[in-house]
Amino acid sequence: MPPRRVRNLLALAVLSYLSRQPMHPYELGRTLRKNADERSIKFNHGSLYMVVGQLETAGFVVAQESGREGRRPERTVYAITDAGRAELHDWLRELVEVPQHEYPSFVAALSLIGALGPDEAVALLRRRLERLSEQRAEIRELIDRTLAEGVHPLFLVEEDYRIALLDADAAFVRDLIGRITDPQNGWAPLWAELLAKETP
Amino acid sequence: MPPRRVRNLLALAVLSYLSRQPMHPYELGRTLRKNADERSIKFNHGSLYMVVGQLETAGFVVAQESGREGRRPERTVYAITDAGRAELHDWLRELVEVPQHEYPSFVAALSLIGALGPDEAVALLRRRLERLSEQRAEIRELIDRTLAEGVHPLFLVEEDYRIALLDADAAFVRDLIGRITDPQNGWAPLWAELLAKETP
């Protein structure tokens, strides 16, 4: 199959909302913000117009009416097309089914962490643990607050997933600290030695 | 503190390698590839030159000699500056210490998964589990192979971390399938109902 004509994930959210009802870009923005989708999908005012434009040239949405109301600027309302629905469905399927190779910044940091000394690394990892638990608490609270408003947990699974990732991160970090500092065969001594050699 | 003048993580790797010895961009590329850094940091031939250029204008690296050897094209060798070393160190510290808010595609997918039917979603999630375990096996094998070559495990922590994330993903997905399909109070019936309402 050919690569997607529009790859930006913001386009997925746009298709999803337009599949419910036609809207104009600004309204899409408000809706995305109201539903806290910015937590899951990066977007800003400008990129919305860009993405909608891309979707239009790809034939996934069409400009419906472009009227002005009072003396507001033009508002162009877009509707999803059949091709757009197909793309939405297919794309979502793919994203759920096939785990993507991604580039979290902590992976990059770990791959270069040798450049820090073992003591410094451990100190930083300990601070990371604190931040991780703060973030976890925030998300936990967000979930509870939202559930209390009567929202079905189905609409919060992405936050559950975030918590799962944070927990895995924390567990990994704890383990890593152990492997560095273990008094028997921790990495610290050798690590320090390697570092001393390459820094003249 | 002001935002980083160069944000691309590839620049971090470049600074790290240049802190060992001056190199020209092509050599950096070879080195990155040899060390399998492409698994942790996205890069391609073109972006290397861009990033090195950015680092130069930011004053983190300087062009040293630009000679030609035989009749090869010009090769410009870059060296790290003191400011560059400081940036490398500070940036690495930050990346280890503070967990970034990121946008994995599965988070986006989960936030919109309601648009799929519960049965379809479960089927896809099951396939995801298979793929996750395949990926895990591949990484496991990579780690073992590399360790067998005598590489110190410190230089493989990022792969350990990937495995931790894959495991967390899989555990989450298994749990999610359970929450959807649970015969007592699984989400499937309500979910199907919601979906039917909004799709006329």
Place this chain on the structure above:
DNA sequence: TCTATCATGTAACCAGTTACATGATTTT
């Protein structure tokens, strides 16, 4: 009434990717 904020869109800029160019070496 002046100022802020909302509503809506466009344009300019910057970052990142893909494609192109060209001589050197190795393989067939």
Place this chain on the structure above:
DNA sequence: AAAATCATGTAACTGGTTACATGATAGA
């Protein structure tokens, strides 16, 4: 000697972000 691959870099294009513009409403 032709073809492939390595070595090295630049240029063109596309995607994404930031900044700008402008009328409308609400608050001080």
